[in-house]
Amino acid sequence: MTQIDFYFHVENKLQTACALSAKACARGLRVLAFCPDPEASQKFSRMLWSTPAIGFIPHCTPDDRLAAVTPVIVDHDGANLLHDQVLLNLRHNWPPFFSRFQRLIEIVGLDEEDRRLARERYKFYRDRGYEIQNHDMSKNAQ
Numbered sequence: 772m773t774q775i776d777f778y779f780h781v782e783n784k785l786q787t788a789c790a791l792s793a794k795a796c797a798r799g800l801r802v803l804a805f806c807p808d809p810e811a812s813q814k815f816s817r818m819l820w821s822t823p824a825i826g827f828i829p830h831c832t833p834d835d836r837l838a839a840v841t842p843v844i845v846d847h848d849g850a851n852l853l854h855d856q857v858l859l860n861l862r863h864n865w866p867p868f869f870s871r872f873q874r875l876i877e878i879v880g881l882d883e884e885d886r887r888l889a890r891e892r893y894k895f896y897r898d899r900g901y902e903i904q905n906h907d908m909s910k911n912a913q
Contacts, residue, residue: 773870775901777893779879779886780909785815787878787908788859789822796828796842801854803872804830806847807862815861816845863888865895 781787788804795802806812812832819828830843833851838844844853849868858872863885869875875896879889896903 773872773901774874774904775877775896776874776904776906777877777879777889778906778908779889780907781878781880782908784861784878784880784885785818788815788861789818789828791859791876791878792819792830792843793822793828795857800842800856802843802857802859803852803854804843804845804859805849805862805866806845808847811861812845812847819843819845860892865892 778787778791792802792804804812804815806815816830819830822828828843829841830845831838831841833844833846833853835841838851838853849866852868852871855872857874857876858866858869859876859878860866860869861878866875877889877892879886893903
């Protein structure tokens, strides 16, 4: 069953997504960053080029000729799923193919609308029997 992790109270969702992608890559895991649209995919890709500050996280789109060997795939349509390790959902709705992945990461910002939509996703997963791990990213979290 898919392991689901919610990171909440996140000040900068894309920055956190980059950090989590880097962490997964360091552990030898492959990541699919599922973005809401082409513009968000491009923005996230640009951020990956400077994460960490003195390097970058290898990434490409699913149709790139190196996609089969690239640690992070940045996608916005989900038509070509190249692996089943980590799915990083940057959309407001749950990905219809999430259950084929070993792990799903959801990042929840501080915006009230983002929090509301995340609660809907949380309830969706919970109501289907998935165990959810919560990670409080607020400055006051211990």
